[in-house]
Amino acid sequence: MRAPTVTSVTCPVCGCLCDDLEVTVRDNRIVAVKNACAVSEAKFLSYHCHRQTTPLIRKDGQLKEASLEEAIQRSAQILTGASYPILYGWSNTSCEAIRVGVELAEEVGGIIDNTSTVCHGPSVLSIQDVGLASCTLGQLRHRADLVIYWGSNPWSSHPRHVERYTAFTDGRFQASTWRRYLARQDAAEAKKRVQRATVLASGKRVSVPPLVSRRLPPTMQRMERKMVVVDVRRTRSAEVADYFLQVEPNSDYELLQALRVLVMDGELDVEEVSGVPVEVLEEVADVMVNCSLGVLFFGVGLTMSQGKLRNVDAAISLVRDLNRRTKFLIMPMRGHFNVTGADTVFTWQTGYPYAVDLSHGYPQYNPGETSIVDILLRGEADASLVVASDPVAHLPRDAVKSLVGNPIIVIDPHVTATALMADVVIPSAFVGIEAPGTAYRMDHVPLPLKKLVEPPQGVLTDKEILQMILGQVRRLKGGVET
Amino acid sequence: MCGWRWGFMVKLRVSLLTGRTLEQGRGKEYGKLSEEYWRDVAVCEMDPEDMRVLEVKEGDGVKIKTDFGSVVVRAKESERAPHPKVVFIPYGPWANLLVNPRTQSSGMPTLKGIPAEVELAPGAEPQTLPKLLKEHYGRK
Numbered sequence: 001m002r003a004p005t006v007t008s009v010t011c012p013v014c015g016c017l018c019d020d021l022e023v024t025v026r027d028n029r030i031v032a033v034k035n036a037c038a039v040s041e042a043k044f045l046s047y048h049c050h051r052q053t054t055p056l057i058r059k060d061g062q063l064k065e066a067s068l069e070e071a072i073q074r075s076a077q078i079l080t081g082a083s084y085p086i087l088y089g090w091s092n093t094s095c096e097a098i099r100v101g102v103e104l105a106e107e108v109g110g111i112i113d114n115t116s117t118v119c120h121g122p123s124v125l126s127i128q129d130v131g132l133a134s135c136t137l138g139q140l141r142h143r144a145d146l147v148i149y150w151g152s153n154p155w156s157s158h159p160r161h162v163e164r165y166t167a168f169t170d171g172r173f174q175a176s177t178w179r180r181y182l183a184r185q186d187a188a189e190a191k192k193r194v195q196r197a198t199v200l201a202s203g204k205r206v207s208v209p210p211l212v213s214r215r216l217p218p219t220m221q222r223m224e225r226k227m228v229v230v231d232v233r234r235t236r237s238a239e240v241a242d243y244f245l246q247v248e249p250n251s252d253y254e255l256l257q258a259l260r261v262l263v264m265d266g267e268l269d270v271e272e273v274s275g276v277p278v279e280v281l282e283e284v285a286d287v288m289v290n291c292s293l294g295v296l297f298f299g300v301g302l303t304m305s306q307g308k309l310r311n312v313d314a315a316i317s318l319v320r321d322l323n324r325r326t327k328f329l330i331m332p333m334r335g336h337f338n339v340t341g342a343d344t345v346f347t348w349q350t351g352y353p354y355a356v357d358l359s360h361g362y363p364q365y366n367p368g369e370t371s372i373v374d375i376l377l378r379g380e381a382d383a384s385l386v387v388a389s390d391p392v393a394h395l396p397r398d399a400v401k402s403l404v405g406n407p408i409i410v411i412d413p414h415v416t417a418t419a420l421m422a423d424v425v426i427p428s429a430f431v432g433i434e435a436p437g438t439a440y441r442m443d444h445v446p447l448p449l450k451k452l453v454e455p456p457q458g459v460l461t462d463k464e465i466l467q468m469i470l471g472q473v474r475r476l477k478g479g480v481e482t
Numbered sequence: 483m484c485g486w487r488w489g490f491m492v493k494l495r496v497s498l499l500t501g502r503t504l505e506q507g508r509g510k511e512y513g514k515l516s517e518e519y520w521r522d523v524a525v526c527e528m529d530p531e532d533m534r535v536l537e538v539k540e541g542d543g544v545k546i547k548t549d550f551g552s553v554v555v556r557a558k559e560s561e562r563a564p565h566p567k568v569v570f571i572p573y574g575p576w577a578n579l580l581v582n583p584r585t586q587s588s589g590m591p592t593l594k595g596i597p598a599e600v601e602l603a604p605g606a607e608p609q610t611l612p613k614l615l616k617e618h619y620g621r622k
Contacts (some may be wrong), residue, residue, distance in 0.1 A: 038504055117589045125588065232499060233565045233568060249594065300594075367589035396582070404620070421619060
């Protein structure tokens with residue numbers, strides 16, 4: 001008998017939320033997945049490996065198996081006993097679970113923060129300052145004729161973004177640049193072969209190409225879809241692009257401001273900016289001004305380097321200037337599959353998208369003060385609840401040292417570095433594989449996540465576990481469970 | 483002797499970038515304790531010319547040091563050179579021993595463009611995740 005195939009499955013990996021996956025299930029096990037990228041395939045086919053299915057509690061310095069009731073009880077005791085607990089993570093779970101998380105944060109009077117804080121948090125701050133001209137990915141797929149990725153490497157971080165939404169997709173009004181890319185690859189291979197032959201014949205090293213080509217390729221002047229990558233290093237995405245602009249590390253701000261000057265027909269009295277010759281910048285500015293609909297996708301290359309939110313300010317301001325000459329849009333490349341949903345639910349519930357302090361009984365928001373890294377560096381938190389995230393693997397060392405100095409509760413289907421350091425570990429079901437839910441794509445389009453297989457016996461969803469902890473916290477505080 | 487000049491170990495001042503790679507993304511889905519994750523994340527992509535200067539070969543252990551910490555990872559020749567004096571380590575526990583935790587009141591630590599020094603670490607290889615956690619944070 002043929003194994004049943006589930007169609008239109010939404011992928012719970014990155015902010016693209018590709019919803020065209022086809023998953024084959026046999027005997028409650030995923031045996032094949034179609035249309036998935038390498039990361040998505042690894043998740044669907046390997047999610048059951050390296051997995052803990054029984055709750056753990058640390059006793060005498062060792063994590064030991066415990067019942068779910070014990071783990072819930074211990075978690076509630078830790079949270080009610082703490083005066084300033086952190087509730088962190090949320091980007092890899094459903095909006096439904098996040099909503100319960102916000103309620104729990106309010107009940108225990110803690111800080112609730114999501115992974116935006118070490119991802120696109122500065123972008124959120126900039127958007128609040130400057131605004132954002134944006135749209136859905138569908139519009140860009142059909143209409144954008146100039147696609148710029150700045151400080152982003154979609155080939156690695158969002159592997160199907162280019163294929164589904166930009167350069168390699170056939171839109172209603174814009175054709176795919178796939179064949180042009182193949183032709184360019186063939187030409188590059190031929191060039192490499194000639195270089196190798198030259199080295200073999202002459203025994204001399206061939207000079208390496210310059211970091212920035214002084215001429216834009218002819219394809220950049222054509223009235224058809226073009227892709228440009230601006231980054232500090234030549235990534236795989238840069239090779240896919242029609243043109244790659246290499247900027248010196250920590251100098252994106254200067255390059256963005258230089259482009260603003262050129263877009264507004266100003267002149268620059270220097271030879272180069274951020275390692276890029278001004279004549280090249282002038283040509284790039286011309287391409288930007290002359291497009292019909294351009295889009296600038298920016299990644300954490302802007303938010304994690306010097307300047308942080310000011311880099312994003314400059315990028316948004318460039319797009320604002322471009323809108324005086326043509327039509328241009330801008331969008332952050334959100335990483336985890338539901339980080340946009342976490343921001344959305346936090347905002348809907350508290351008024352603020354991340355780094356929300358509920359310790360006063362009402363929401364306060366001041367990233368830099370109420371954000372997890374700053375709180376940990378100041379040593380103010382005295383307990384933490386980590387849901388669907390791994391801060392021990394992804395925060396700087398000093399912040400992790402502060403985090404592990406206090407009790408940690410982990411709710412996660414994976415065995416993570418944070419779980420190894422935790423006091424309580426409650427394994428949960430994989431959202432989008434073993435549990436349904438809602439997630440927001442990077443363009444703020446909500447999509448349903450499907451349940452494809454049953455979770456292991458006794459393993460509950462994040463939402464159910466959080467509801468149980470919330471109920472126990474209310475019982476311990478003497479309140480009424482609702 | 484590899485990586486030595488006049489009795490001194492050669493060091494190179496570089497700019498450290500951290501970021502996502504396809505292999506890192508796949509490795510974390512295989513599991514943070516998996517061989518794949520350790521192999522793909524405890525690495526440092528270097529410019530071939532910089533490797534030649536340091537006399538580092540593909541797979542050698544290299545010690546990276548910043549103002550905030552140091553770590554040993556495996557050298558990997560960059561497929562997309564040239565990027566002289568720029569090294570790249572994928573996001574993960576190894577890179578996070580090196581990054582600048584200060585947020586400049588933005589909430590975001592600095593994870594890219596960090597001044598660093600690289601040198602050959604003869605015979606050394608990256609710690610596994612449990613060993614790293616035990617040494618730096620005291621628990622496993």
